[in-house]
Amino acid sequence: xxxxxxxxxxxxxxxxxxxxxxxxxxxxxxxxxxxxxxxxxxxxxxxxxxxxxxxxxxxxxxxxxxxxxxxxxxxxxxxxxxxxxxxxxxxxxxxxxxxxxxxxxxxxxxxxxxxxxxxxxxxxxxxxxxxxxxxxxxxxxxxxxxxxxxxxxxxxxxxxxxxxxxxxxxxxxxxxxxxxxxxxxxxxxxxxxxxxxxxxxxxxxxxxxxxxxxxxxxxxxxxxxxxxxxxxxxxxxxxxxxxxxxxxxxxxxxxxxxxxxxxxxxxxxxxxxxxxxxxxxxxxxxxxxxxxxxxxxxxxxxxxxxxxxxxxxxxxxxxxxxxxxxxxxxxxxxxxxxxxxxxxxxxxxxxxxxxxxxxxxxxxxxxxxxxxxxxxxxxxxxxxxxxxxxxxxxxxxxxxxxxxxxxxxxxxxxxxxxxxxxxxxxxxxxxxxxxxxxxxxxxxxxxxxxxxxxxxxxxxxxxxxxxxxxxxxxxxxxxxxxxxxxxxxxxxxxxxxxxxxxxxxxxxxxxx
Amino acid sequence: xxxxxxxxxxxxxxxxxxxxxxxxxxxxxxxxxxxxxxxxxxxxxxxxxxxxxxxxxxxxxxxxxxxxxxxxxxxxxxxxxxxxxxxxxxxxxxxxxxxxxxxxxxxxxxxxxxxxxxxxxxxxxxxxxxxxxxxxxxxxxxxxxxxxxxxxxxxxxxxxxxxxxxxxxxxxxxxxxxxxxxxxxxxxxxxxxxxxxxxxxxxxxxxxxxxxxxxxxxxxxxxxxxxxxxxxxxxxxxxxxxxxxxxxxxxxxxxxxxxxxxxxxxxxxxxxxxxxxxxxxxxxxxxxxxxxxxxxxxxxxxxxxxxxxxxx
Numbered sequence: 001x002x003x004x005x006x007x008x009x010x011x012x013x014x015x016x017x018x019x020x021x022x023x024x025x026x027x028x029x030x031x032x033x034x035x036x037x038x039x040x041x042x043x044x045x046x047x048x049x050x051x052x053x054x055x056x057x058x059x060x061x062x063x064x065x066x067x068x069x070x071x072x073x074x075x076x077x078x079x080x081x082x083x084x085x086x087x088x089x090x091x092x093x094x095x096x097x098x099x100x101x102x103x104x105x106x107x108x109x110x111x112x113x114x115x116x117x118x119x120x121x122x123x124x125x126x127x128x129x130x131x132x133x134x135x136x137x138x139x140x141x142x143x144x145x146x147x148x149x150x151x152x153x154x155x156x157x158x159x160x161x162x163x164x165x166x167x168x169x170x171x172x173x174x175x176x177x178x179x180x181x182x183x184x185x186x187x188x189x190x191x192x193x194x195x196x197x198x199x200x201x202x203x204x205x206x207x208x209x210x211x212x213x214x215x216x217x218x219x220x221x222x223x224x225x226x227x228x229x230x231x232x233x234x235x236x237x238x239x240x241x242x243x244x245x246x247x248x249x250x251x252x253x254x255x256x257x258x259x260x261x262x263x264x265x266x267x268x269x270x271x272x273x274x275x276x277x278x279x280x281x282x283x284x285x286x287x288x289x290x291x292x293x294x295x296x297x298x299x300x301x302x303x304x305x306x307x308x309x310x311x312x313x314x315x316x317x318x319x320x321x322x323x324x325x326x327x328x329x330x331x332x333x334x335x336x337x338x339x340x341x342x343x344x345x346x347x348x349x350x351x352x353x354x355x356x357x358x359x360x361x362x363x364x365x366x367x368x369x370x371x372x373x374x375x376x377x378x379x380x381x382x383x384x385x386x387x388x389x390x391x392x393x394x395x396x397x398x399x400x401x402x403x404x405x406x407x408x409x410x411x412x413x414x415x416x417x418x419x420x421x422x423x424x425x426x427x428x429x430x431x432x433x434x435x436x437x438x439x440x441x442x443x444x445x446x447x448x449x450x451x452x453x454x455x456x457x458x459x460x461x462x463x464x465x466x467x468x469x470x471x472x473x474x475x476x477x478x479x480x481x482x483x484x485x486x487x488x489x490x491x492x493x494x495x496x497x498x499x500x501x502x503x504x505x506x507x508x509x510x511x512x
Numbered sequence: 513x514x515x516x517x518x519x520x521x522x523x524x525x526x527x528x529x530x531x532x533x534x535x536x537x538x539x540x541x542x543x544x545x546x547x548x549x550x551x552x553x554x555x556x557x558x559x560x561x562x563x564x565x566x567x568x569x570x571x572x573x574x575x576x577x578x579x580x581x582x583x584x585x586x587x588x589x590x591x592x593x594x595x596x597x598x599x600x601x602x603x604x605x606x607x608x609x610x611x612x613x614x615x616x617x618x619x620x621x622x623x624x625x626x627x628x629x630x631x632x633x634x635x636x637x638x639x640x641x642x643x644x645x646x647x648x649x650x651x652x653x654x655x656x657x658x659x660x661x662x663x664x665x666x667x668x669x670x671x672x673x674x675x676x677x678x679x680x681x682x683x684x685x686x687x688x689x690x691x692x693x694x695x696x697x698x699x700x701x702x703x704x705x706x707x708x709x710x711x712x713x714x715x716x717x718x719x720x721x722x723x724x725x726x727x728x729x730x731x732x733x734x735x736x737x738x739x740x741x742x743x744x745x746x747x748x749x750x751x752x753x754x755x756x757x758x759x760x761x762x763x764x765x766x767x768x769x770x771x772x773x774x775x776x777x778x779x780x781x782x783x784x785x786x787x788x789x790x791x792x793x794x795x796x797x798x799x800x801x802x803x804x805x806x807x808x809x810x811x812x813x814x815x816x817x818x819x820x821x822x823x824x
Contacts, residue, residue, distance in 0.1 A: 043676075043773075047783075050595060130552035130559055185596055203605060205678060205775040229773065231676060235660055236773040239675035242668040246676075263668075401545065 038510050040223040040492060043231040043240055043249040044502075047204050051188040052179075053122065054129030056169045058136075059416070059501040060250070065169055066505040067194035067209040067226050072100065072119070073167035077507065079419075079498035081163050084217075085114065085173060085191075095158035095453065102149040105216055108175035108191045116151035119143060121176040123153065136161070136170040158452050160421040160459065164499075193221040193505075204230065222509050241265055241487055248488035250502045254315035257485055265487045269317070270496040273326055274414045276318065276371075277478035278304070278378055282409035284439045288362060291409055295354035297474035301340035302347035303385045304377070306479045313373025318480035323471055324417055324427060327481045328498055330460035331420040331467045339471055347385040359386025364411045365399055366391035371412070378412050406436040414482065418499040420463040424448055428470065444469055520812050524805035528798060529581075535797045536580065539790050540573050546788040550593055567593055580791075584798065590791035592784075599795035602780070607799065609678050609776035610765055612692045617699035617761055618807070622754060625704045629711025629750070630738065633719065643708065650705030655764040659698035659771040666694055676773030695772045699764050703757035710753040714746035721745075748819050755811040759804055 048064045049057050056065060074084035086100040106114035120143035127137040139159035144152040155162070165171065178189040186203070188196055194209035201207050209226040211218070229246060231237045234253050240246045242263045251257060257267055278300065285292015301322065310318045322340050325331040351359060362382070368375040368391075379389045394402065403411065415434055417423045426432055429448060430440040447469065451462035470476075486502055488494050495507040547564035548555070555563075564570055568579070583590065589599035632643035667675035673694050679687035718724065719742055727737055765778035777796055784792035 047775075130555040132552075135552075182596065202678075202680075202775070203602075204779075205609075205773075229677060231773045233770040233773070235663070235771050236676050239663045239668055239771075240677075240773065243671055243675035245674060401548065 037222070037224050038491075039225040039227060040248075040508055040510075041227040041229065041246045042508075043229050043237055043246040045230070045232060045237065045250050045252060047230045047232065048207065048228075049131070050185045051174075052129075052184045053126045053169065053172055053174055054134055055131050055185075056126070056129075056133040056172070058132040058169055061132075062169055062500065063502070063505060064207065064228060065172055065188075066192070068188040068192045068196055069172035069174060069190040070106070070192045070215075071167055071169075071173065072171035073163060074506075075164060075167040075497070075499075077495045077497055079164060079167075079500075081167055084167070086166075089163065095455070096155040098153040098155065098162065099146070100151055100153065102151065103216065104149045106191050107214060108173075108177075108189060109195050109212060109214075110175050110177055110189050112175045112177045114173060114191055115148050116143075116145040118173060118176045119151045120145055121179055122173050125174075125179045126170060126172075133169040133172075136165040136168075160452065160455075161419050161425075164419060168500075191215075193218065194226055197225075220506060226505065241489070244489060246489075247492045248486060248494060248503070248508070251485040251487050254317045254485065257487075260487045265489060266494075267485050267487045268494060268496055269483050269485050271319070271327055272482045272484035272501070273416050273418050273499060274482040275321065275324055275326075275417050275478050276314070276374065276414040276480050276482050277412075277476055278410060279413040279415070279476045280410045280474070281403070281406065281436050283473075283475055284437060286437055288360070288409040290354070290356055290360045291362075293354040293356075294474065295350040296356060297477070298340070299347040299350040299354070299385060300382065300387070301474050301477045302343045302350070303381050303387075304340075304477060304479060305342040305381060307342075309374065309377045309381075310480045313371055313377055314480060314482065317483040317485070319483070321478055321481045323467055324415075324476060324478055325420055325423055325463070325467045326417045326499070329418075329420050329463070331423070331463035333464055333467060336468060336471045340474075340477075344384050351386060356386070359388060361388045361390060362410060363390045363392055363408075365394040365402070365408055367394075367399070367412050369396055370414075374412050404433065404436050406438075416501075420466075421451075424451070424463075424466065428466070428475075441473070444473075516816060517809075517813070520809050524809060527805060528801045531801050532581070532584070532794060532798050533577070535794055536577050536790075539788070539793060542788070546593065546790070549788060580794065584794075589795035589798065592792045593789050594787060594792075599791050602792065603777070603795055603799050606776050606780050608680070609774050610769070610778060611803075612678075612681070612688070613695040613699055613768065613774070613776070614758075614761055614765060614803075616692055616696040617703070618754075618758055620696055621700040621703040621707060621757065621761075624700070625707035625711055625750070625754070626743070628704065629708040630715055630743065632708070632712040633715035634738065640712070643712065647705040647709045650701045651709075653701070654767075655698050655702055656767040656771065658701050659695065659768050662694045662698050663771060678774050678776075695768050695774060698768050698771075699761050702764070703754065703761060706757055707750055707754050710750045711746065714749045715742060718742045718746045744818055748815055751811050751815055751818070755808050758807050762800055762804065 042063065044060055044063050046060045049055055049061050053065070053069070070085055072084060072086040073089075074082045076082055085103055085106060087103060088101040090099050091097065100119070102114070102116060102119065108114060112118070123137060123140055123143050126133050127140055128134065139155045139157055139162060141154045141156045144154065146152055173191060174184065175189040175191070178184045187198065191212070193212055193215045195212045197208040197210045207228040211224055229240075231240055231249065234256070237249045237252070238256055238259065241249055241260060242265070251260065251267065261267060280291055280297055280300070282288055282291045283297065290296045306320045310316060310320060319327065320337055321327065322337050323332060351357065364378070366375065375391070379391065382389050402408065403413070415427065427434045428444065429435065430438050430445065444466065447462060447466050451459055451466060454462055484502070486494060486496070491511055492508050493511050494503050497504050497507050547560050547567060547569055551560045551563045568576055580590065587600070591598050592602060595602070628643055632640040663675050666673050673690050677691060679691045681688040724737065724742055727741055732741075765776065766782050767778075769776045769778040770782075777800065781793065781796045781800070784796065
């Protein structure tokens, strides 16, 4: 049930249904020297999107693009940026001109040369779309061709996430000759380590990729063949893994982990990047005046017994958190998690001080379909401090649109949170997608503006300050940094990838 | 017989037009903002408006309906709003998967329901009671659950059949047969249960008839009596049940395809209707109704062949 609706902008929703999640640790899960050859068969939990990169998504869609398209930078398992098609890169002092030096020995599989013109054609094409990759290029204004293998990317404002984003789908390169032709929707033409084997590919059901004989970095990709067979049903994923038909897949239901391990599969857990909790969309108090009161929002934070919610509603898959930022980022501060201990009496006291001694009523969309346990926890634990939650039944295919349109004052939810700048852009700025009522706090806006112009340790300190501010101001009531599980067979070894929903193509190698 | 067939074809075509028109109206009543879905949440209002105009959504519903039905009659079902691929190509690619499991399911269903139904009627006693009980269980179990159990036993435990995926017939016959066995059985069990009960009931009625006793007294072999005479007269009501069951199979295909990771018409109808991909949904509906009409037509022909009275 993977609806297009759920692919909401740059945000990867992971409300159970979407079951997207992200990587963060870099543990290698088995040892031994990797060999070359063989086939890697993975089962993505989403079906492929069009091959034209302007329509490309991120998250679980990334794996489809990785075999055929090479990208400007390469991210290591900790998401540190390294060279790939771009060998060197420098910003000017205004942080709005990024100059990249390109490899001079790359050709696309249709014979077209890779050069600065190709970079320009690709970035402008991807940017022209409206999907997630396009959204990551919002700050790109134009691309100047300096010489054959040097390009300058001009930005309309500094974008601290641009370089790492060019290490994923947004920085992927398709043949300039194919861009703009309808064929690119259905057949990819790139310069990546593999080429699509059309004879063994059935749209939606199975995608087969064979080696690109002219690829410049063959050693980095040990498998001779890569097969992607999307499985959108969690039962199908379980059966395929246990029957040995696929080498790896994301496990969307934590309850299945024991079964898989019992069947001899390996599993690895990592921070998914999703943060679950009660999101307070109306923090200005436009619809529900009480939510405009800081003490009310803090009381809501104190009302939740976070660890119990994690254990019961999420099967223990998550770490307690009161913050919107990813635990693997510099913005995260473990001490902030002590800000709101579970304290019903204190919460009631704060509500009374705010002028709501008898509580108030709060209407929310009923999201039990995503997590019945989490939805029940919201109702029960808020009732304990005197807030009556009225659940309204909503059609699931329009709930995301309704939330984005600002129809609800608060709801249980789960939003992706990767690099600090991405989280800020997606949730905190006045025009952010997931700031549906466009709430603006001048103090926060000022901090955001400062962080945009800062670099290195200064920037990290500002991100931390932004995080602390949103926690103190109780923008939302987060509960947990959600964990994901990836299951894989004995045939392969896997390294998890930071800030990715599931391991990428270079995270796999044959087991020895 | 010819006028009987022509009448059937005529009413089948009328049915297709009526259902397609009804679907068109229903899809336009859901209020989904499809242009917004396609353009993405981050698209500006102008981009959404441009997408809307590109898809012709700014045109009045009546104009769009006439356009669509006009091209559909000429065999052009338009292109998917999401992927831009011609609807006929997409359906053409997925149809073999669904037809394989449906037709094999129907075939398996027919054969087994006749065997089981006749056995129950003729043997009676514990065989009959066992069949009745199993039929009730088989009818009550949803095909989804049957699919899960079959996959758990035959694909995961015993590994006789693949757990997921479809192998094309052109690629390998044995691969194809293996890949559709479990889905076809999962689909067929409900139909077998219902039809076997019907076969049993009408066989018992027919076997009590005078002409059967007469034939028996004239020394006809038991086999000839059962299959050439009794079954032929007992079959029409069973056929009616079977043709109704086939419509159920089409619905069951949606869940069964999902469990077995097959990308057929069932999965397509599900994904295209939840995304609001109107041309694709309408195309699928037309094709599915066409198949149902065809199968029912075949049933009618068989019915007419079995029972001359209906040919008039």
